[in-house]
Amino acid sequence: MKIVKNIGKGIVIAAVMTASTYASEKYTKVDRIKDMITLENAMGKIQKGILYRSDNNKMVLSGIKDIKNVLHTIEKVEASDFLDNEQLYAKKFAKKTGLLLEMYLDEMEDEVKRGNPDEVIHNYALVLRQCTSCHLRLRK
Amino acid sequence: MKRRSFLKLSGVSAMTVVIAPSLITQKLYADNGDLYQSYEKIQLKDAEGNPFKASTLKKEENYVFNFPMVSTPCIMVDLTEATQKDVKLKSADGTEYIFKGGVGKEGAIVAFSAICPHQLTHPTPDDSFFQYVPKSGKTIAYKEAGVFVCSSHLSAFTPLDGGKHVNGPATEGLTQIVLEVDAEDNIWAVGALGPSKFHDYLDAFKPEFKKYYGGKRKGKKLVKVEAKVVPLANFSKDLIQY
Numbered sequence: 001m002k003i004v005k006n007i008g009k010g011i012v013i014a015a016v017m018t019a020s021t022y023a024s025e026k027y028t029k030v031d032r033i034k035d036m037i038t039l040e041n042a043m044g045k046i047q048k049g050i051l052y053r054s055d056n057n058k059m060v061l062s063g064i065k066d067i068k069n070v071l072h073t074i075e076k077v078e079a080s081d082f083l084d085n086e087q088l089y090a091k092k093f094a095k096k097t098g099l100l101l102e103m104y105l106d107e108m109e110d111e112v113k114r115g116n117p118d119e120v121i122h123n124y125a126l127v128l129r130q131c132t133s134c135h136l137r138l139r140k
Numbered sequence: 141m142k143r144r145s146f147l148k149l150s151g152v153s154a155m156t157v158v159i160a161p162s163l164i165t166q167k168l169y170a171d172n173g174d175l176y177q178s179y180e181k182i183q184l185k186d187a188e189g190n191p192f193k194a195s196t197l198k199k200e201e202n203y204v205f206n207f208p209m210v211s212t213p214c215i216m217v218d219l220t221e222a223t224q225k226d227v228k229l230k231s232a233d234g235t236e237y238i239f240k241g242g243v244g245k246e247g248a249i250v251a252f253s254a255i256c257p258h259q260l261t262h263p264t265p266d267d268s269f270f271q272y273v274p275k276s277g278k279t280i281a282y283k284e285a286g287v288f289v290c291s292s293h294l295s296a297f298t299p300l301d302g303g304k305h306v307n308g309p310a311t312e313g314l315t316q317i318v319l320e321v322d323a324e325d326n327i328w329a330v331g332a333l334g335p336s337k338f339h340d341y342l343d344a345f346k347p348e349f350k351k352y353y354g355g356k357r358k359g360k361k362l363v364k365v366e367a368k369v370v371p372l373a374n375f376s377k378d379l380i381q382y
Contacts, residue, residue: 092380093292096267107347126344133259136309137293 027077035070042066043131046108046124050117057112060120064105064112067127071098087138097134101127175237176318178331179208183366184216192369193325194218194244200274202372204254204263207317207329211349211359212338213254213263214317214329215288215372217272219299222247227302231335232257232312239302239333243319251317251329252303255337256290258310260344265352268376272299280382282307288314291382303334329367 042063049059074082075098079091108123184192184205197203197218207214225241242250254270255262261269273279275286282289282296287306289296295308303314315338318331332338342360349359373379 089382092267092378093269096269096292103347122343129259129344133292 027074027081029082032082035073038066038070039131042070043128046127050121050124053117057120060112061109064109067101068105071102074098083138090137093137094134097130101130104130175231175235175335176331176333177336179329180362180364181320182207182329182363184327184329184369185366187368187370187374189366189368191324191326194249194321194327195325197244197249200272202271203369204372204375205251205329205367205369207363207367208332209338209342209359210361210363211345211353212341213375214251215254215263215270215272216249216251216317216319216327216369217299218244219248219250220275220286221300223250223300223302227304229302229304229313229334233335235335237334239316243321243327249319249321249327250299250303251319252288252297252299253315253317253332253337255315255341256292256295256310257305257312257314257335257337258290258293258295258308260337260341261290261292262341262345263372263376264348265376267378267380268372269380271372271379271381273381277381289381291380294382 045059045063045066048054049057049061049063052059054060075095079094080088083091083094104123104126108120108127111119111123186192197216199218199220201217203216204213205216206212219242223242224239225247227239227241228236229239230236242248254268256270263270269291270288272288273285275284277285279285279287279289279296281287281291281294286300287296287298288303290308290310293309295310296306297303297310297314298306303316305311305313312335314334315336316333317329318333320328320330322328346356346359349356353359
């Protein structure tokens with residue numbers, strides 16, 4: 001019983017250490033580029049899912065999941081890690097864009113489940129609008 | 141429809157319009173180039189439900205009220221000077237309209253829809269990237285303050301010229317909310333002048349209405365009888381202005 005308890009404690013400590021190591025890791029430009037590629041591919045997945053109506057919208061849902069994963073990563077990193085110095089003042093804008101993306105993705109997911117393809121397309125357009133909005137403001 | 145029924149219906153419609161002209165809500169293209177949409181006349185009230193008096197407005201403070209829909213925010217400001225009068229403006233599609241000028245004793249009170257015509261940035265109870273920047277303030281969106289600024293993409297609009305777009309990626313001006321101040325100093329909102337983004341906004345922010353207004357449909361409802369006015373700092377938790 002004591003061994004089991006100790007193993008349990010060990011797992012908790014290891015998890016905490018992994019989490020803090022992850023949190024202290026700097027989000028580099030390479031990470032950002034990788035994430036942007038993931039986002040671009042995910043948007044492509046959603047578009048293909050809409051165009052070819054893949055089985056049970058699996059592609060659309062998978063694209064949504066990919067974007068959300070990236071958003072959750074970016075939420076945890078310091079804005080100074082992924083914004084250039086002259087753009088640092090726009091960190092609240094970047095955060096807001098993330099929230100809006102999440103809102104439209106949730107809505108898109110709900111509409112997939114409700115079987116409303118027109119609304120899925122509508123929300124896809126709104127997500128794309130947020131992408132361009134952020135690029136317009138933050139990309140050189 | 142039978143002839144008699146048609147005549148009856150026409151008569152009733154005509155009477156309705158005579159009794160309540162504000163029921164005409166279609167866009168009006170007047171001879172003088174106005175682009176105007178009237179709505180039900182709404183009295184502006186303070187947080188306690190008392191009539192909001194024009195003389196109590198603090199100079200250059202951002203005041204928010206929702207009009208013409210429950211979810212469409214507007215910002216009213218008492219400027220430091222009278223606005224220009226009869227300013228000829230153009231919407232992105234080339235339609236001309238004329239800003240008649242501010243209201244109140246000094247002709248300095250104006251209100252605009254707080255939805256940026258560029259990408260529909262607007263104040264929410266959580267934050268606001270859109271506001272009037274007082275003359276003493278600073279903005280990177282324009283060479284001088286005393287303008288409405290959308291801090292999402294840095295568009296600027298001058299209230300003295302009817303919300304005319306003066307800088308940034310927007311391609312047209314703000315929608316003016318037409319106000320009236322009566323003999324008792326009460327303020328009324330009666331219509332919207334200029335290019336309207338209400339439809340695009342309602343379409344794009346439906347999911348947000350669930351959070352702030354208790355449902356998608358509720359956010360689309362027209363405001364009736366009165367609208368509450370609050371300072372922007374009380375309306376939004378976080379004011380973001382660059």
